[in-house]
Amino acid sequence: MHLTTDSTATATATATTTTESPIRSEGKIAFIGGGNMAQALIGGLLAQQFNPADIIVSEPVEALHATLRQLGVQVTTDNQQAITDAAVVILAVKPQVMAEVLMPLREQFKNQLIISIAAGVTISTLSRLLGDYPRIVRAMPNTPALIQTGATGLYATTAVDTADRTLATNILQAAGLVLWVEQEQQLDAVTAVSGSGPAYFFYLMEAMIQAGQDLGLTEAQARALTLQTALGAAKMAVSSPHAPDQLRKNVTSPNGTTQAAIETMDTAHVNVHIQQALQAAATRSAELAIALASK
Ligand SMILES: NC(=O)C1=CN([C@@H]2O[C@H](COP(=O)(O)OP(=O)(O)OC[C@H]3O[C@@H](n4cnc5c(N)ncnc54)[C@H](OP(=O)(O)O)[C@@H]3O)[C@@H](O)[C@H]2O)C=CC1
Ligand SMILES: O=C(O)[C@@H]1CCC=N1
Numbered sequence: 001m002h003l004t005t006d007s008t009a010t011a012t013a014t015a016t017t018t019t020e021s022p023i024r025s026e027g028k029i030a031f032i033g034g035g036n037m038a039q040a041l042i043g044g045l046l047a048q049q050f051n052p053a054d055i056i057v058s059e060p061v062e063a064l065h066a067t068l069r070q071l072g073v074q075v076t077t078d079n080q081q082a083i084t085d086a087a088v089v090i091l092a093v094k095p096q097v098m099a100e101v102l103m104p105l106r107e108q109f110k111n112q113l114i115i116s117i118a119a120g121v122t123i124s125t126l127s128r129l130l131g132d133y134p135r136i137v138r139a140m141p142n143t144p145a146l147i148q149t150g151a152t153g154l155y156a157t158t159a160v161d162t163a164d165r166t167l168a169t170n171i172l173q174a175a176g177l178v179l180w181v182e183q184e185q186q187l188d189a190v191t192a193v194s195g196s197g198p199a200y201f202f203y204l205m206e207a208m209i210q211a212g213q214d215l216g217l218t219e220a221q222a223r224a225l226t227l228q229t230a231l232g233a234a235k236m237a238v239s240s241p242h243a244p245d246q247l248r249k250n251v252t253s254p255n256g257t258t259q260a261a262i263e264t265m266d267t268a269h270v271n272v273h274i275q276q277a278l279q280a281a282a283t284r285s286a287e288l289a290i291a292l293a294s295k
Contacts, residue, residue: 021049023170027087027112032079032101034059034068037117038092040145042071044175047148058082080108088167091116091126095288102129113164115139115171119191120288122184123157134159137168140187140195145175151197153190154180185286192281200277205230 023045031038034057046052052072058079059068068075076082083089083105093101095118106129114136116126127133137160141152152172156165165180172178181187205226212222237244252258265271 021045021051023048023050023167023174025050025054025087025167025171028054028056028085029088029090029171030082030086030112031055031057031059031090031092032082033091033093034061034064034075035092036143037141037145038090039067039071040143040150041090041092041117041141041172041175042068042073043146044148044150045171046071048174050174056082056086079105083108083112086112088113088115088171090114090171091118093118095119095121095292098126098292099129102126106131109133111135113137113167115168117141119195120188120285121292122289123155125289125292135164136160137164138184138187139168139172140190141172141175142194142196143198148174148176150176151194152176152178153187153194154178155182155184155187156180157184188282188285188289191285192278196281200274201230 029045029050031042038057038059042052042055042057045055053074055071055073056076057068057073058076058081059065060077062077065075079101089109089112091098091101091114098116098118098121109130111133112135114126114130114133115138116123116136117139119140121138123136123138126136126138134157137154137156139152139154141150144150145152150172152175154165154168154172156168169178169180181190208226208229209219209222212225213219217225233247236247240247242250248262252262
């Protein structure tokens with residue numbers, strides 16, 4: 001199995017200097033669910049000069065409406081209203097509520113392009129819930145989309161044509177890197193690596209900040225040093241011709257401090273535990289798919 005990278009994708013989406021958006025939708029983009037990920041993706045669209053008036057978000061939580069309205073988008077609590085004028089519908093609700101969200105909309109869809117970002121909800125489940133619906137792309141983005149540094153895996157069946165694939169690519173690419181996978185099952189791996197991935201790095205940051213405090217730094221000092229180090233390491237890894245293992249070796253002086261730290265991690269089999277953690281995430285993604293297939 002291998003992943004294909006869209007040739008136009010870049011590690012970081014940059015805002016265009018023109019006022020015309022590269023995202024060509026023949027109507028509005030509707031979001032069903034206006035939570036964390038919807039807001040992150042809307043941020044990307046707006047950074048690409050997509051007109052906020054052409055975005056409508058259906059979100060039941062009134063407390064989120066002010067935040068959404070501040071982005072300039074239209075807000076409703078009526079899913080049916082949201083999809084009425086939409087050319088693209090982005091399903092951004094939790095997997096567990098997908099069936100109850102889609103069943104009442106079954107007769108309302110007019111063959112719009114549907115992009116689902118829900119973890120573990122397969123295209124066959126989505127299609128079945130909507131009565132054999134063909135025009136569906138599955139996406140697995142991540143929260144750094146909020147600052148246009150996201151990473152998204154995309155998958156669609158052969159029923160989805162090139163124009164729809166390009167539109168889905170452009171919408172998600174507004175939030176960062178995009179790559180297509182050839183098999184739907186690979187989205188479980190994408191979910192484990194990049195969908196959930198930001199949480200692993202935050203977890204490491206939490207541990208380093210705590211360790212810095214234990215070693216005598218203030219919380220502010222430990223935080224500043226940890227975050228800047230994470231930023232520097234990520235920027236180096238993205239821009240360097242060397243793979244991460246070589247960059248790690250470059251830091252590691254013989255019998256030095258880094259060697260002492262890495263040996264401690266190796267003795268504790270930290271790398272094995274990380275692999276097990278990602279396996280657990282991928283397994284959970286597959287379990288969600290099985291659970292929802294029977295709904
Ligand atoms: N968070 C992440 O890092 C990522 C999440 N995803 C996927 O994105 C999806 C959304 O996740 P996230 O944004 O974090 O979740 P959130 O809970 O932040 O957002 C989902 C929103 O949808 C609302 N909602 C619930 N029922 C309905 C309904 N019937 N109609 C419309 N909206 C409804 C929820 O309200 P309420 O709170 O009342 O339920 C909530 O505000 C999930 O399927 C997740 O798997 C994918 C990649 C990364
Ligand atoms: O934790 C989750 O299930 C979602 C999907 C990937 C990131 N957050």
